[in-house]
Amino acid sequence: MGRGTLGIAAAALMTLAGGCGDPHDPVDMAKVVEPPPRFIEARDLLVQFYGLTETPDVYWYGRVGLDCHEGRAFTTAEGWCVQGITYFYRESILSNYWPSQSGLVGDGAMQHEFAHIAAYQHGILAGDPDHDSHWFQPGGELDQAYDLLVANGLATPGL
Numbered sequence: 655m656g657r658g659t660l661g662i663a664a665a666a667l668m669t670l671a672g673g674c675g676d677p678h679d680p681v682d683m684a685k686v687v688e689p690p691p692r693f694i695e696a697r698d699l700l701v702q703f704y705g706l707t708e709t710p711d712v713y714w715y716g717r718v719g720l721d722c723h724e725g726r727a728f729t730t731a732e733g734w735c736v737q738g739i740t741y742f743y744r745e746s747i748l749s750n751y752w753p754s755q756s757g758l759v760g761d762g763a764m765q766h767e768f769a770h771i772a773a774y775q776h777g778i779l780a781g782d783p784d785h786d787s788h789w790f791q792p793g794g795e796l797d798q799a800y801d802l803l804v805a806n807g808l809a810t811p812g813l
């Protein structure tokens with residue numbers, strides 16, 4: 655992400671989630687809503703593009719669960735306000751706020767969190783919580799994944 659207002663907002667929040675590799679956080683099923691349209695298609699595209707060896711479990715938090723950042727994000731068990739968070743190499747929790755606004759699944763934090771999962775699965779310590787690796791560099795795999803989603807009509811160009 656990192657493009658424009660939406661991307662900056664999401665990236666800033668996710669920076670707070672610097673412990674993307676912290677111990678498993680129980681998912682609060684009361685906050686879970688239906689995935690955005692075409693989620694499976696986008697997930698499978700990212701699994702293939704990132705070369706994931708295991709398909710992550712993804713939980714989408716919706717309106718009742720979006721309790722910080724003016725209803726755009728959610729509070730983790732660690733007390734962080736985030737758009738998305740990843741635990742180990744296999745589980746992400748995502749805010750559905752931006753996808754629910756645009757109808758496009760790639761307008762949220764999914765590809766960002768999947769890049770953490772990719773970093774884990776490709777052997778980078780703790781899934782690169784500080785975003786130092788090539789996965790998160792300008793023009794790196796995360797940017798390429800975003801472009802792929804845009805090309806498939808799954809994300810808004812220029813966010």
Ligand SMILES: [Zn+2]
Nearest residue numbers: 668674766770
């Ligand atoms: Zn991150």
